[in-house]
Amino acid sequence: MVEPTVSAAEHELFGGPLRYDMGWAEHERARLDLNMLSAIRAMPRLVGGTLRRAWSADRPALLAVGVSEIGQGIAAAVSLLAVNVMMHALLGSGTPVDRLYGALPALIAGAVVAVVNAGLAGWSTSRAGRLEPLVERIATTEYLAAATAVELEAIEDPEFRRLIDVAQYGAASARRMISACVAALNGTISLIATAGVLTVLHPALLPMLLLIAAPRGWGAMRVAQERYVSVMTWVEHVRASRLIGNLLTERSAAQEVRIHSVGPFLLDKYKGMAESAEAEQKRLANGKALTELVAAALSGLAMAGTYGVMFWLITAGHMSLAVAGTAVVAVRSGSASLGALVMNVNQLHEESLYVQDHDRFLTEAAGRAIPSGGEPVPRRVEQVVLDKVTYRYPDRDAPALDGVSITLPMGSVTAVVGENGSGKSTLMKVLAGLLLPQSGTVRWGESELTGLDRSQVFDRVALLTQDFQRWPVTAALNIRIGRPDHDAEDEELEPSVDYAGASPVIAKLPHGLRSLLARMFRGASELSGGEWQKIGLARTHWRSSTCPADSVLIVDEPTSALDPEAEIAAFDRIRQLAGPHRAVVLVTHRMSGVRHADTIYVLTQGRLSEHGTHDELIAADGRYAAMFHTQAAQYAPDSRARVPNPSTPPVPDRS
Numbered sequence: 001m002v003e004p005t006v007s008a009a010e011h012e013l014f015g016g017p018l019r020y021d022m023g024w025a026e027h028e029r030a031r032l033d034l035n036m037l038s039a040i041r042a043m044p045r046l047v048g049g050t051l052r053r054a055w056s057a058d059r060p061a062l063l064a065v066g067v068s069e070i071g072q073g074i075a076a077a078v079s080l081l082a083v084n085v086m087m088h089a090l091l092g093s094g095t096p097v098d099r100l101y102g103a104l105p106a107l108i109a110g111a112v113v114a115v116v117n118a119g120l121a122g123w124s125t126s127r128a129g130r131l132e133p134l135v136e137r138i139a140t141t142e143y144l145a146a147a148t149a150v151e152l153e154a155i156e157d158p159e160f161r162r163l164i165d166v167a168q169y170g171a172a173s174a175r176r177m178i179s180a181c182v183a184a185l186n187g188t189i190s191l192i193a194t195a196g197v198l199t200v201l202h203p204a205l206l207p208m209l210l211l212i213a214a215p216r217g218w219g220a221m222r223v224a225q226e227r228y229v230s231v232m233t234w235v236e237h238v239r240a241s242r243l244i245g246n247l248l249t250e251r252s253a254a255q256e257v258r259i260h261s262v263g264p265f266l267l268d269k270y271k272g273m274a275e276s277a278e279a280e281q282k283r284l285a286n287g288k289a290l291t292e293l294v295a296a297a298l299s300g301l302a303m304a305g306t307y308g309v310m311f312w313l314i315t316a317g318h319m320s321l322a323v324a325g326t327a328v329v330a331v332r333s334g335s336a337s338l339g340a341l342v343m344n345v346n347q348l349h350e351e352s353l354y355v356q357d358h359d360r361f362l363t364e365a366a367g368r369a370i371p372s373g374g375e376p377v378p379r380r381v382e383q384v385v386l387d388k389v390t391y392r393y394p395d396r397d398a399p400a401l402d403g404v405s406i407t408l409p410m411g412s413v414t415a416v417v418g419e420n421g422s423g424k425s426t427l428m429k430v431l432a433g434l435l436l437p438q439s440g441t442v443r444w445g446e447s448e449l450t451g452l453d454r455s456q457v458f459d460r461v462a463l464l465t466q467d468f469q470r471w472p473v474t475a476a477l478n479i480r481i482g483r484p485d486h487d488a489e490d491e492e493l494e495p496s497v498d499y500a501g502a503s504p505v506i507a508k509l510p511h512g513l514r515s516l517l518a519r520m521f522r523g524a525s526e527l528s529g530g531e532w533q534k535i536g537l538a539r540t541h542w543r544s545s546t547c548p549a550d551s552v553l554i555v556d557e558p559t560s561a562l563d564p565e566a567e568i569a570a571f572d573r574i575r576q577l578a579g580p581h582r583a584v585v586l587v588t589h590r591m592s593g594v595r596h597a598d599t600i601y602v603l604t605q606g607r608l609s610e611h612g613t614h615d616e617l618i619a620a621d622g623r624y625a626a627m628f629h630t631q632a633a634q635y636a637p638d639s640r641a642r643v644p645n646p647s648t649p650p651v652p653d654r655s
């Protein structure tokens with residue numbers, strides 16, 4: 001395993017070296033112990049996978065490639081035979097002119113074969129060129145579909161995220177494997193043809209040919225292995241460098257980059273990291289040069305040995321000069337074919353390592369996919385209940401939720417409050433069916449979440465979080481995307497726009513709802529944070545209003561960017577969304593927004609510490625009352641007297 005030097009920049013920025021830990025499974029390390037034999041042994045399986053993809057992409061094109069490559073192999077054998085006939089004619093008896101005339105038919109045959117060969121090569125290239133993008137598209141689609149189908153827990157699992165990262169190279173490799181397969185097929189057929197001719201000429205020549213090519217094969221395989229190990233070891237480093245590069249150009253960081261002079265600082269770190277990556281490239285290049293030199297020397301020795309054997313065969317009278325002439329041509333073309341074949345097999349092997357990552361990702365993703373099927377969610381449920389729910393994130397020791405029970409009757413507004421990190425958002429993900437609790441149950445009416453068709457559960461949930469997605473599409477689609485399979489004209493979206501108080505926002509846009517909301521495109525418009533939140537609210541309304549059955553609306557900090565008037569209006573509107581067939585759950589730190597909720601649940605460090613109405617909780621004078629009074633105190637006329645003083649002393653001035 002390569003242990004590259006760690007740059008000072010990495011230490012400072014990330015607290016140490018960023019390296020792919022190869023921790024997926026023990027067989028990963030075994031996989032890196034590549035050698036030529038194991039590569040050749042794995043070849044039928046790898047080629048089989050590529051052919052399967054190509055077969056499903058375009059059968060006629062694949063067949064055309066196969067036929068034209070076999071045709072080229074036959075052409076190679078025929079042209080060697082023509083050379084043999086020509087040699088015999090040229091080195092035979094008679095006057096030079098007679099001998100030239102004697103060689104003419106073979107010469108013409110060779111020319112015809114060359115033309116046919118060129119035609120076949122062109123045909124193969126055009127069909128392979130058609131297959132390549134199709135195969136890449138199939139592999140990319142498989143990758144994207146698998147990534148979107150896994151449980152949220154998998155997406156948040158750093159190990160799985162790493163696999164998503166490395167697997168992204170697989171689709172391009174699957175594409176390149178097509179041309180490598182074609183070239184390998186071409187090389188194999190040419191080689192078989194040449195080997196056949198050589199064996200006919202003299203059986204001793206065939207092993208010599210293998211001896212010439214073997215060192216090059218070994219060299220190519222070794223270089224590929226080194227490169228793959230290096231790429232895998234450095235993948236996180238490369239990603240981090242790219243991240244720094246992006247931060248320097250991203251709009252979101254642009255202000256701090258300038259005002260805090262983060263630009264020159266990060267640029268310097270970027271250079272530091274690039275230098276350590278360059279050192280690795282240099283090490284690889286030196287290793288490659290040395291390996292290739294040794295391989296070329298050994299191959300040269302084998303070539304000299306071959307000519308020596310031929311010399312001995314001629315002088316001992318075991319081989320005629322004409323046969324020797326053909327043999328020289330055959331050995332040269334055979335060793336070139338074998339060399340190319342080794343390179344192609346090697347390329348196939350290298351690409352296949354990435355395709356294997358892609359396939360491994362697909363297998364892993366299938367194991368972590370959200371199960372399809374299950375019982376339908378009852379159309380009417382009366383209430384949704386979370387009963388003693390416990391959830392612990394895979395990389396955490398303490399549970400984020402510990403035995404939490406809440407009941408959400410249809411038609412009610414429920415508020416969940418609590419300090420930062422108390423588990424509110426996690427609770428909402430469990431409620432939405434995005435996370436499955438390790439213990440406890442979530443019930444829709446009498447039906448348990450685990451037995452339900454999860455896609456139907458998602459269908460019944462509308463979710464608005466404070467970091468909701470701002471899609472780089474038109475304003476209309478940004479609303480309609482709340483239920484993308486429900487087609488709608490712009491006019492049908494108007495009630496949602498009105499509901500969210502977003503009409504003035506849309507009116508300001510150059511093309512109304514048709515305006516593109518994506519700064520990165522020319523002519524597009526950008527909204528402020530609060531304006532975006534209104535669009536988000538409109539989207540949530542659209543989703544809720546297009547659900548024909550009992551549903552749950554979850555709003556997690558929906559008003560953080562709204563001005564005070566808009567905030568009051570938004571809380572009012574959210575409350576109005578509760579209807580006979582809809583339960584509303586509101587998560588917020590704004591205590592003014594929760595006081596009208598039917599029930600308020602207070603979470604403290606993942607546990608439910610109290611619940612009740614606003615009046616009950618104020619009367620209980622517990623955690624809720626304390627939070628409420630603290631916030632209310634800020635707005636009291638004598639607030640200076642009532643807001644608690646900071647618990648820490650002021651930060652000293654360092655200048």
Ligand SMILES: Nc1ncnc2c1ncn2[C@@H]1O[C@H](COP(=O)(O)OP(=O)(O)OP(=O)(O)O)[C@@H](O)[C@H]1O
Binds near residue numbers: 400420
């Ligand atoms: N994806 C995650 N992986 C690991 N731990 C997480 C993850 N998300 C949240 N946590 C942890 O779970 C706990 C609860 O987090 P959660 O986001 O649910 O709290 P919250 O009450 O919504 O906080 P806030 O008010 O700050 O939004 C925290 O300790 C947090 O660090």
